């Protein structure tokens with residue numbers, strides 16, 4: 036059995052305030068918002084307790100689907116890198132960036148450099164540099180995509196882009212032909228759950244069409260700060276699209292406290308079984324919250340709901 040953990044959106048709380056010269060335009064607005072509201076929601080002690088619990092589960096691999104940063108200053112790139120190193124070495128942790136990591140145009144090359152080993156494909160694959168990247172781990176083919184783009188203030192949209200989609204198509208088909216369990220990582224959900232046009236993946240329709248054509252076994256995402264499961268069309272079986280709560284959050288509004296998902300994958304090509312266990316805070320403690328069978332002997336257990 037192979038065990039994959041998924042966590043997301045740690046928004047790693049910084050030790051101090053950013054340098055004044057790093058706060059301009061969108062970063063200044065975002066920092067004021069953080070100090071007014073969000074620093075009470077995302078807490079370092081919560082993040083540390085969650086990652087300690089995850090370490091005790093000793094998963095074979097860890098997937099992180101972005102939003103490590105808050106306003107993505109150079110100091111944050113380094114503190115987020117330190118957090119990644121606490122989580123594990125680069126070959127044990129696969130990362131894709133979120134919109135907070137691409138907070139400004141300058142942040143995109145900054146995070147790409149600071150976190151590069153965690154976002155690199157295996158050196159012997161054609162999908163080595165940039166996105167999508169490919170990592171083979173046990174029965175898994177981990178395919179990391181980027182939906183992180185710099186946006187105007189108050190916008191948190193994402194986009195995969197035509198070029199990435201057309202690189203993904205032959206890659207996912209070939210990995211499917213190889214019989215690997217394809218895990219697609221992306222920050223924004225391709226399922227429009229909230230209808231919020233300021234937070235959506237703008238080319239979600241094209242991304243869903245790609246998955247319906249080429250297939251994948253699971254799509255893991257962040258951004259929504261809640262644990263969700265939707266099924267969309269795949270090449271043969273339906274594809275579960277799974278989000279996870281923020282790894283550093285206390286419960287707030289209709290969003291739950293910090294959680295992570297643990298996938299247990301067994302079986303063989305064409306007959307995979309996969310269950311998803313959700314662990315997180317409930318009341319005062321950290322415990323297992325649910326246990327869901329996603330695939331049994333190659334058959335998906337869920338049905339495709341109408342996707343808006």
Ligand SMILES: [Fe+2]
Nearest residue numbers: 044102258260
């Ligand atoms: Fe986030």
Ligand SMILES: [Fe+2]
Nearest residue numbers: 102133134258
């Ligand atoms: Fe996000």
